Amino acid sequence: MPESISKDIIRELALAQGFDLCAFTKPVLSPQHKAQLDMWVGNGMHGEMGYMAEAVRVERRKEPESMLEGIRTVIALGMKHVPPPYSLEEGEDAKASGAIAAYAHGDDYHDVMKKRLKAFARDLDALLGPHDQRVYVDTAPVLEHALAERAGLGWQGKHTLTINREHGSYLMLGELFTTAEIEPDEPAQFHCGSCTACIDVCPTKAIVAPFVVDARLCISYLTIEYRGFIPLDLRSLMGNRIYGCDDCQMVCPWNRKAEVIELDQLKPRDENVLPELLELFELDDEGFRERFRKSPIKRPGRAGLLRNVAIAMGNSGNPDYILPLIKALGDSEPLVRGHAVWALSCLYPHSKGEEIVARLEYHLQHESDEDVLNELHRSLKTIGELNT
Ligand code: SF4
Ligand code: SF4
Structure with missing residues (x-):
């Protein structure tokens, strides 16, 4: 870097x-970060995100210098977004x-x-003269929280996310x-102290130890990345969380001190803040694509989202959902049909018990998908046990 150019100019x-935070580090991870990654993958905590466990990708994560020939510096960048505009209790009560x-x-x-990273890269080209650079957001084999900590942008909290003071x-x-070559910043200091609020609040106990989140238990993974039938024992713990989960961040004392954000560059949409379950459950393929255009919520697809909505309906105790759930027994997606079956068995004690049983028995005769058949058998057995 020309000596006359200071890091302040780059910041x-x-x-x-449009970035709120910018910090610099060498492309080297600490032995602890590497060991933690090995332990996580070795214990299968990546769940079905198989790409995370591929040997080549694990090695690349551990060796950031392997991502770009001649690399000298990692610039870690952060963008703020608005917190949930409701309390943990208000969210759960809805x-x-x-x-x-x-x-x-x-x-x-x-x-x-x-887009912002690419624009920033062009600015750096103009400022620093010719050099190679690569930009990454989430998807590449990059241990972003570890690098952010090394750069001093924030420390990795016990929930594994980055916290800035x-x-x-x-x-x-x-x-x-x-x-x-840019002079590195000082690594971030750890400020969780003896707090365990995030570990204690996690609905599925996914933070199995400080700094270790077992993705297979985490609602963020289950509702967004996981494509299959949600494990039975986790469904009732998910409550009404249908896409991701903020609980461990909502209780963190460092978010109470966070500055108010004036402009969220992601432009939050009112219709995505505590949306009505019924409205989402009625979306067909085209409606889903239209509703979630340019939104990350399209990631699990219609089947994945409606699976999550069916679980929330089952957990609601609200008999108004019985008829829509019965209708969903005829959905083209096994994932939707199967979770509708489970939700109906949850609502059975609340109303329309005979009709629920009749519909489930009818579908038992006409269903061909093995997973849905399992759900039907299990739900009818559960209902039978309630009546003995
Ligand atoms: S996102 Fe939710 S489920 Fe995952 S660790 Fe945090 S509190 Fe637990
Ligand atoms: S709630 Fe926040 S401060 Fe407390 S342990 Fe978790 S990450 Fe650390």
């Missing part, structure tokens, strides 16, 4: 492109609504951030890898 460029993680209320941050943890991270 100003990042801020001008039984006719589904809770969606706050970062997903608006546009997809991957798209927004990628002034801005809290409602942050989205991106990275710019560059061959330019």
Whole structure:
């Protein structure tokens, strides 16, 4: 880097492109971060995200210098988003609504951030002269929270997310890898202390130890990344969380101190803040595509989202959902049919018990999907046990 160019100028460029945080580090991870990754993958905590366990990708995660020849610096960048505009209790109490993680209320941050990273990269080219660089948002084999900690952008809390002292943890991270030599910042200090609020509040006990989240138990993974039938023992613990989960961040004391954000660049949409379950459950393929255009919520697809909505309906105790759930027994997606079966068995004690049993028995005769058949057998058995 030309000696006359200070890091402050680079930070100003990042801020001008819409980033809130910008910090610098060498492309080297600590032995603890590497060991933690090995332990996580070794214990299968990545669930069905098989790409995370591929040997090549694990090695690349551990060796950021392997991502770009001649790399000298990692620039860690953070963008704030608004916190959930309701308390943990208000979110859970909204039984006719589904809770969606706050970062997903608006546009997809991957798209927004990628554009900003590319614009920032062009600015750096102009400032520093010719050098190679790569930009990353979430998807590449990059340990973003570890690099953010090394760069001093924030420490990794016990829930494994990055916490900044002034801005809290409602942050989205991106990275710019560059061959330019830029003096590294000091690593972040750890400020969780003896707090265990995130571990205690987690509905599914997915934070199995400080700094270790077992994705297979985490509602964020289950509702967004996981494609199959949700494990039975976790369904009732999911409550009304239909896309992601903010609980561990909502209780974090560092988010109480976070500054108010004036402009969320993801443009939160009112219709995604505690949306009505019924409205979502009635979406067909085209309606789903239209409703979630440019939104991250399209990621699990219609089947995945309606699966999550069916679970929330089953957990609601609201008999108004019985008829829509009966209708969903004829849905083209086994994932939707199967979770509708489970939800109906949950609502059985509340109303229309005879009709629920009659419909489930009817579908037992006409269903061909093995997983849905299992759900039908299990639900009818559960209902039978309630009556003995
Ligand atoms: S996102 Fe939710 S389920 Fe996952 S660790 Fe945090 S509180 Fe637990
Ligand atoms: S809730 Fe407590 S332990 Fe968890 S990340 Fe925040 S400060 Fe750390």
